[in-house]
Amino acid sequence: MIRINDNYVKLPESYLFSEIARRVATFRAANPTVDVISLGIGDVTRPLAPSVIDALHRAVDEQAAASTFRGYGPEQGYEFLRRTIIEHDFAPRGVQLSPDEVFISDGAKSDLGNFADILAADNVVALTDPVYPAYVDVNAMGGRAGRLTSEGWSGIIYLPCVAENSFIPQFPASRPDVIYLCYPNNPTGTTLDRRQLKQWVDYALENGSLILFDAAYEAFISRDEAPHSIYEIEGARRVAVEFRSFSKTAGFTGLRCGYTVVPKELKGYATAGEEVEVNKLWNRRQCTKFNGTAYIVQRAAEAIYSPQGRKEIRASVDYYLENARIIRENFLRMGMEVYGGVDAPYIWLRTPQGMGSWEFFDMMLDKYNVVVTPGVGFGPSGEGFVRLTAFGQRERIEEAMKRLVL
Amino acid sequence: MIRINDNYVKLPESYLFSEIARRVATFRAANPTVDVISLGIGDVTRPLAPSVIDALHRAVDEQAAASTFRGYGPEQGYEFLRRTIIEHDFAPRGVQLSPDEVFISDGAKSDLGNFADILAADNVVALTDPVYPAYVDVNAMGGRAGRLTSEGWSGIIYLPCVAENSFIPQFPASRPDVIYLCYPNNPTGTTLDRRQLKQWVDYALENGSLILFDAAYEAFISRDEAPHSIYEIEGARRVAVEFRSFSKTAGFTGLRCGYTVVPKELKGYATAGEEVEVNKLWNRRQCTKFNGTAYIVQRAAEAIYSPQGRKEIRASVDYYLENARIIRENFLRMGMEVYGGVDAPYIWLRTPQGMGSWEFFDMMLDKYNVVVTPGVGFGPSGEGFVRLTAFGQRERIEEAMKRLVL
DSSP states (O other), X not given: OOBBXXXXXXXXXXXXXXXXXXXXXXXXXXXXXXXXXXXXOOSOOSOOOHHHHHHHHHHHHHTTSTTTOOOSOOTTOOHHHHHHHIIIIIGGGTOOOOGGGEEEESOHHHHHHHGGGGBOTTOOEEEEESOOHHHHHHHHHTTOSOOEETTEETTSEEEEOOGGGTTOOOOOSSOOSEEEEESSOTTTOOOOOHXXXXXXXXXXXXXXXXXXXXXXXXXXXXXXXXXXXXGGSTTGXXXXXXXXXXXXXXXXXXXXXXXXXXXXXXXXXXXXOOEEEHHHHHHHHHHHHOOOOOHHHHHHHHHTTSHHHHHHHHHHHHHHHHHHHHHHHHHHHTXXXXXXXXXXXXXXXXXXXXOOHHHHHHHIIIIIOEEOEEGGGGOGGGTTEEEEESOSOHHHHHHHHHHHHX | OOBBOHHHHHSOOOOHHHHHHHHHHHHHHHOTTOOOEESOOOSOOSOOOHHHHHHHHHHHHHTTSTTTOOOSOOTTOOHHHHHHHIIIIIGGGTOOOOGGGEEEESOHHHHHHHGGGGBOTTOOEEEEESOOHHHHHHHHHTTOSOOEETTEETTEEEEEOOGGXXXXXXXXXXXXXXXXXXXXXXXXXXXXXXXXXHHHHHHHHHHTOEEEEEOTTGGGOOSTTSOSSGGGSTTGGGTEEEEEESHHHHSGGGTOOEEEEOOTTOEEEXXXXXXXXXXXXXXXXXXXXXXXXXXXXXXXXXXXXSHHHHHHHHHHHHHHHHHHHHHHHHHHHTTOOEEEOSSXXXXXXXXXXXXXXXXXXXXXXXXXXXXXXXXXXXXXXXXXXXXXXXXXXXHHHHHHHHHHHO
8 A cells, every 4th residue: 555644644635725726717708798906916917127038048059069068966055145145135134144054946836845854743833824825734744744633733822913013913822833934924914023034033042943934025125124134134044944936026926936045054953863954954955855946047046136127127016016015005905805905916905894704705706807815715714804015007997996996 | 842743853864865975076086187988977967858848938928918818727736748748748648547547746756745644643654675765764764664774674675676676576475565566667677577567466456555656767768568658557546645757758857747647446445444536635735735746847747748859858868768778788788697687777796796886886986987876875785786876877877988998
């Protein structure tokens, strides 16, 4: 008998986006001439920046000649990219890193998923609620989630982020080993100020917890109070791993590149008490189960840090932020309760009159032909909210807003 | 305390290639003017084929315009590539697959590493010896290897592949749950004929074992008796997963693309006895911890199946096979015992006069300034052998051969 990982059997079918797709398809079938606009889209819509396109063409040409061809690259990524990242994303914020603390990958989703490989299976995990569903699933697959009950997984500590606590997670009653934080946040679009993030770093330092910090939306930060990297906080290098992505920063969702920072000061412990550098473990994991990111893609990532590249990707981020502003202000003008959309491409909208997330979803689809994402799909504390995204095309977003106001 | 996966602590440092690099560096430092030729290189040296380069440029241009831009693709890969693979790699050999049985990835190393995710931690694993070291490490990381002793890992069943059994693994004394087979084989360069592979498929069917079949070197098969896919064997769809790579087939080591076939007939069992499709588990794993392979890379992979693309990659494979022939025949002429090199880019050479692998390595480096790979680095049964690879440039290989004959 081929024996499988039992934890996979406990995992319910991934439901949120397939259920949205099903309801939209049903609506379209019944209303074939109606123009449906999606404000639920989580993917970018603007093409790659000209600097990125140029870098790709150049790198492709290098691969065409034996003298410049590159085969296997370092599993950790090329030093040219690791150094460029440090120089632009960290050094200007006073964060000193060495290239071997930066691991280039094919995207934050892979790294966030695979990082659990190097952690003990009986670590207790804390997650903010609502949350990006993959964090939960990854830990359920790794046997860290316990049983699935009507209140969620029995083994996971949920940290409710609701309007009443300004979406700031509060310290849990019992100590977690691993804490997932994502700021700017998906789905709420809110972020933590320096002081708030410092409280979590201090908590992790006091409790010997590991913070897995997902900073995929860092490029959207517009307020000075919000830190761009957790390492801007003193002591964070001893407790935190930071995940970054070029997906939303530079439209790399189809190109696949991100990176993960694992500081050498970060220590882990085996059951017997042996102290090990987490950096070495991750390096070993990557060298054994990964063979590096495509050379041409790493050259593309490098290009976004050139003076011209920076201008171009800034313009795209600003375009999406302006979309976010339009959505946010429209709903505010309508007297609705709106969060996020300032330091993030996500807007978190309270449904009116206590409507449920799915009830509001259906109403928006039927009445305005606009698709939103039900907040409850991100966790119990998302009930009564929907997520709107700013990644669409301007004219479509404006059209959607017009429908709502009429 | 941040608690880590204890299995990582048990894993010795990866030693083989770093030790080779160390000895070569020491030699070069002492002999700075000597021209050292490597016959140990595991990476391709020929550039990407013109059809691949053209496809990359075209796909990059698509990413430059909003109307043709592609963001997130399917985690399992684009259907255009999955269908093309089935049409060319399987249908002509009488193997019918549906697109959802083919999963595109960033390379076989990732899939071979990650596949263990969906298997129970207490499965008993059997490996051929010598073997690609990552198979061992992956299972050690997953807690399936037991203790490391002087005879290898206590929990792993080793299947010695030596000259005395013509490098054909024999059935073990006790039943394994999972069997790794790699044919054409790295490092021995030998392969199994249809009848020999059928015996293993039948064994797996009788014993309820899973075969993880690594066919990364399939393109190098030149004899009709050797099956290109394990699914050419009746019943294999119920017991085998096949891993394929474009790395050696089309020089994609730096572009990163491969695929894994998981037939729907393949069933696994949870501890409670529940039967599940392994295909569904792998799909769930990939959707949760992977976000697909770059669109432009998938277009590049598609291009190798065009009439022109096939001609071009065939020419590269033939170039490497001719290298293999030159190496093989030179050593045969010298009266040495040589295996492989006919259906594979690897030549497996018995060291003369019972010399140890490392002793022969040192002799070759000192006397002929030629680098080989000590066979013992692939496992205990590799002692007394070295691996030579055919991926170098023709003139360098000819120069190396000249030195040996003189």
